[in-house]
Amino acid sequence: xxxxxxxxxxxPAKSAILDFVRATADPxxxxxxxxxxxxxxxxxxxxxxxxxxxxTQLAFALARLAELAPQHPEWKTTExxxxxxxxxxxxxxxxxxxxxxxxxxxxxAGMSTDAFRExxxxxxxxxxxxxxxRPYTDLVYKPMLEVMQYFEDNGFKNYIVTGGGQAFxxxxxxxxxxxxxxxxxxxxxETQFEYDGDGRAILMRPPKLLLYNDSSGKPQDIxxxxxxxxxxxxxxxxxxxxxLEYTQAAAGxxxxxxxxxxxxxxxxxxxxASPQADTKFGAFTQALADTAKAKGWVxxxxxxxxxxxxxxxx
Amino acid sequence: xxxxxxxxxxxPAKSAILDFVRATADPxxxxxxxxxxxxxxxxxxxxxxxxxxxxTQLAFALARLAELAPQHPEWKTTExxxxxxxxxxxxxxxxxxxxxxxxxxxxxAGMSTDAFRExxxxxxxxxxxxxxxRPYTDLVYKPMLEVMQYFEDNGFKNYIVTGGGQAFxxxxxxxxxxxxxxxxxxxxxETQFEYDGDGRAILMRPPKLLLYNDSSGKPQDIxxxxxxxxxxxxxxxxxxxxxLEYTQAAAGxxxxxxxxxxxxxxxxxxxxASPQADTKFGAFTQALADTAKAKGWVxxxxxxxxxxxxxxxx
Numbered sequence: 001x002x003x004x005x006x007x008x009x010x011x012p013a014k015s016a017i018l019d020f021v022r023a024t025a026d027p028x029x030x031x032x033x034x035x036x037x038x039x040x041x042x043x044x045x046x047x048x049x050x051x052x053x054x055x056t057q058l059a060f061a062l063a064r065l066a067e068l069a070p071q072h073p074e075w076k077t078t079e080x081x082x083x084x085x086x087x088x089x090x091x092x093x094x095x096x097x098x099x100x101x102x103x104x105x106x107x108x109a110g111m112s113t114d115a116f117r118e119x120x121x122x123x124x125x126x127x128x129x130x131x132x133x134r135p136y137t138d139l140v141y142k143p144m145l146e147v148m149q150y151f152e153d154n155g156f157k158n159y160i161v162t163g164g165g166q167a168f169x170x171x172x173x174x175x176x177x178x179x180x181x182x183x184x185x186x187x188x189x190e191t192q193f194e195y196d197g198d199g200r201a202i203l204m205r206p207p208k209l210l211l212y213n214d215s216s217g218k219p220q221d222i223x224x225x226x227x228x229x230x231x232x233x234x235x236x237x238x239x240x241x242x243x244l245e246y247t248q249a250a251a252g253x254x255x256x257x258x259x260x261x262x263x264x265x266x267x268x269x270x271x272x273a274s275p276q277a278d279t280k281f282g283a284f285t286q287a288l289a290d291t292a293k294a295k296g297w298v299x300x301x302x303x304x305x306x307x308x309x310x311x312x313x314x
Numbered sequence: 315x316x317x318x319x320x321x322x323x324x325x326p327a328k329s330a331i332l333d334f335v336r337a338t339a340d341p342x343x344x345x346x347x348x349x350x351x352x353x354x355x356x357x358x359x360x361x362x363x364x365x366x367x368x369x370t371q372l373a374f375a376l377a378r379l380a381e382l383a384p385q386h387p388e389w390k391t392t393e394x395x396x397x398x399x400x401x402x403x404x405x406x407x408x409x410x411x412x413x414x415x416x417x418x419x420x421x422x423a424g425m426s427t428d429a430f431r432e433x434x435x436x437x438x439x440x441x442x443x444x445x446x447x448r449p450y451t452d453l454v455y456k457p458m459l460e461v462m463q464y465f466e467d468n469g470f471k472n473y474i475v476t477g478g479g480q481a482f483x484x485x486x487x488x489x490x491x492x493x494x495x496x497x498x499x500x501x502x503x504e505t506q507f508e509y510d511g512d513g514r515a516i517l518m519r520p521p522k523l524l525l526y527n528d529s530s531g532k533p534q535d536i537x538x539x540x541x542x543x544x545x546x547x548x549x550x551x552x553x554x555x556x557x558l559e560y561t562q563a564a565a566g567x568x569x570x571x572x573x574x575x576x577x578x579x580x581x582x583x584x585x586x587a588s589p590q591a592d593t594k595f596g597a598f599t600q601a602l603a604d605t606a607k608a609k610g611w612v613x614x615x616x617x618x619x620x621x622x623x624x625x626x627x628x
Contacts, residue, residue: 170541180350190534201563203533210538216506219507220517224480227484227498
């Protein structure tokens with residue numbers, strides 16, 4: 001198989017990507033955009049890698065909480081810690097996003113930025129996804145890696161714009177995506193400048209949210225970090241809608257793209273037609289499908305548009 | 315004059331820059347750093363351009379307030395607006411930084427991000443510095459433009475890290491410095507995602523500070539935007555101290571650099587030996603001088619190290 005995007009089946013989704021890149025990167029095209037403004041943004045969970053049965057970062061949080069539990073006897077009697085530590089998956093399934101955020105705050109704060117990076121790096125080097133029994137970082141979608149490579153080969157600068165933690169993703173982004181820390185925009189805790197015992201400047205992580213980079217937060221933070229809308233934006237859920245709207249509202253040719261999880265055999269099915277559509281991990285509701293249709297967004301079917309999902313599949 | 319940094323006189327400051335770049339960018343050097351990690355950060359006011367008699371952005375704020383005053387009759391009787399609008403410079407000189415921030419908030423918020431950029435762009439194209447009677451953007455230091463160019467030619471990525479407003483600086487940064495919006499880190503208001511009357515996604519600027527990018531805010535925001543300390547950092551005041559400490563605390567060869575304003579004839583003298591040392595526009599106190607000495611930071615004397623200051627001088 002030659003040409004770009006070999007893991008994609010021919011069809012409107014693949015064509016939309018190829019046509020868009022040719023139109024914006026070819027100096028002879030009327031929609032040409034100079035290289036300095038060629039920006040593409042990618043949601044991570046559910047767009048670049050598997051987000052079920054739960055976000056990878058939540059699996060990290062649970063592992064950390066289990067480690068920390070002996071120092072927090074009060075967690076045995078306080079929700080959302082009690083059910084979590086007891087492994088009560090029925091209760092866990094009913095947690096609100098606020099409950100999940102409480103778990104994340106308790107497991108992600110109180111150390112230096114350097115210590116946190118080490119912690120994530122250690123965990124993600126060892127932890128495995130329950131379904132495939134492989135490292136989470138193996139579960140990056142090969143078709144999307146090809147899209148990112150194709151964009152980069154055509155002078156685009158790629159950014160991850162994730163509701164997940166910026167510091168979490170940065171800990172493995174260079175190894176997994178070849179992306180440097182400045183290419184990762186995500187939810188962030190504040191940091192606090194301090195001096196350690198030797199008078200050396202360090203940054204600590206207090207449990208205080210600075211940026212919640214989901215839904216409206218995505219365009220807001222794209223503006224904060226990049227100062228302008230991207231040319232192309234890729235997402236897979238309601239949390240990406242505003243990013244796609246912000247992308248499309250700007251002048252000139254833009255690409256707004258959604259990945260639809262409709263492949264229970266090879267991955268998961270939680271599209272609008274599925275009983276899983278209202279999942280808290282990457283909801284693709286009927287309302288989002290309607291918006292996508294009304295606004296002319298490209299929707300790629302994982303089942304029909306992707307020849308293969310993962311690099312480890314031959 | 316051939317070679318890099320032609321507007322610099324030979325001396326320890328110029329040598330420090332040349333030596334540092336050679337040591338970090340030459341693959342044969344033991345201190346070599348791969349290009350992807352070659353980051354340099356530059357304070358703006360007083361480091362890249364003139365900051366006296368007041369920050370340029372404050373001059374913009376005053377012009378905006380005069381425009382807005384008819385819609386705010388209450389300003390006639392409320393400080394800090396009253397003295398400001400009356401042109402009472404004695405009172406103005408006594409304003410605290412909090413007063414100045416109040417003026418900035420009242421003049422910088424309440425419009426869309428696009429409208430604000432237009433506003434700044436219009437103003438800075440016309441406004442002139444009172445001493446030189448030239449556009450503020452002519453008052454960028456030629457020696458520092460040469461440093462930025464020299465870094466860039468050697469594979470560094472430059473960033474402005476300013477206590478001033480990120481959106482303000484971005485409005486002229488490409489024209490003046492050749493820097494794209496993602497290279498500007500500064501104090502920022504929150505933005506708010508909304509739909510305009512046509513249902514188009516826009517971002518508004520509510521009067522709510524998100525990042526105060528001065529002093530400890532500088533390393534905190536460098537971490538937020540770039541995820542790691544720079545290799546080299548340039549500043550000129552107490553507000554840059556933590557950025558330089560954060561830079562120097564990291565492993566490997568680093569450059570921490572201060573510009574000293576000691577040239578009343580060609581510019582201004584507000585170094586530690588001057589009665590102006592405690593100015594609120596770029597204080598270089600004796601304590602900062604002592605810290606610089608103790609930590610081995612390079613201090614460039616504007617009077618002795620710079621052959622010429624501005625591009626318009628031949």
